[in-house]
Amino acid sequence: MECIFVFIFQFKELAQAYEVLSDPEQREIYDQYVEDALKEGMGGGGGMHDPFDIFQSFFGGNLFGGGSSRERMQRRGEDVIHSLKVSLEDLYSGTSKKLSLSRNVICSKCNGKGSKSGASTKCAGCQGTGMKFSIRHHGLSMIQQMQHPCNECKATGETINEKDSCPQCKGEKVIQEKKVLEVNVEKGVQNRQKITFPGEADEAPDTVTGDIVFVLQQKDHSKFKRKGDDLFYEHTLSLTEALCGFKFVLTHLDGRQLLIKSIQEK
Numbered sequence: 001m002e003c004i005f006v007f008i009f010q011f012k013e014l015a016q017a018y019e020v021l022s023d024p025e026q027r028e029i030y031d032q033y034v035e036d037a038l039k040e041g042m043g044g045g046g047g048m049h050d051p052f053d054i055f056q057s058f059f060g061g062n063l064f065g066g067g068s069s070r071e072r073m074q075r076r077g078e079d080v081i082h083s084l085k086v087s088l089e090d091l092y093s094g095t096s097k098k099l100s101l102s103r104n105v106i107c108s109k110c111n112g113k114g115s116k117s118g119a120s121t122k123c124a125g126c127q128g129t130g131m132k133f134s135i136r137h138h139g140l141s142m143i144q145q146m147q148h149p150c151n152e153c154k155a156t157g158e159t160i161n162e163k164d165s166c167p168q169c170k171g172e173k174v175i176q177e178k179k180v181l182e183v184n185v186e187k188g189v190q191n192r193q194k195i196t197f198p199g200e201a202d203e204a205p206d207t208v209t210g211d212i213v214f215v216l217q218q219k220d221h222s223k224f225k226r227k228g229d230d231l232f233y234e235h236t237l238s239l240t241e242a243l244c245g246f247k248f249v250l251t252h253l254d255g256r257q258l259l260i261k262s263i264q265e266k
Helices: 011-022 023-041 051-061 089-093 239-244
Strands: 002-007 082-088 095-106 130-139 140-149 174-185 195-196 211-218 223-225 230-233 245-252 257-261
Touching: 089 211, 089 223, 095 211, 174 195, 174 211, 211 223
Parallel strands: 082 211
Antiparallel strands: 002 140, 095 174, 130 140, 195 211, 223 230, 245 257
């Protein structure tokens, strides 16, 4: 759900409104204009007028700026985020992982129409926008516009006759497919690094497909700690080793055996 707080008037609009409402003659015209519009809306003919359309017609411009909220725009699908656990060895040497995922794709039988004939009806609940709006007033200076997906058409803006629905997608316009993605983790990348596959998220009609994003999550290591591009290795020495010298073999992240010894040790 999207919640948008807006001021009723910006400075310019406030000046216009004050000019109209403070002048008795113009105020009378405005009152009559609103009254006529409301009467017309409550009559049998045309349905209720949107109060913001009245504002737009009288003062000019849209209360919220830009085009009408009824205009249907192509949406962008949501990105799908996955956490990918990797070892410190993976980050040091680099690795490649193949992952199998399920996603929605446009139905090939009906080309995303959802019906055999390709016909659909504009949703009466949202007037084809795919979204419903509700308005709440907060005192005299603010309003709250609530926007949420239409539950009658699942935010598509269209309804499909059940008898005409596509036999493959059952009117859903999309079907599920399995996809294997190969995630290449390069040497030296940082923890929390993002690896993006553009346009590989769920498809939907009239929607720009979002991305699949893998976020690398480094697993703890028993010996090594990473700080930036540096590696720190912890090794416990006995008092004798600390005083007289020490020698031990360190197994590096790439499998190499390194001999570590003190200056005293020969």
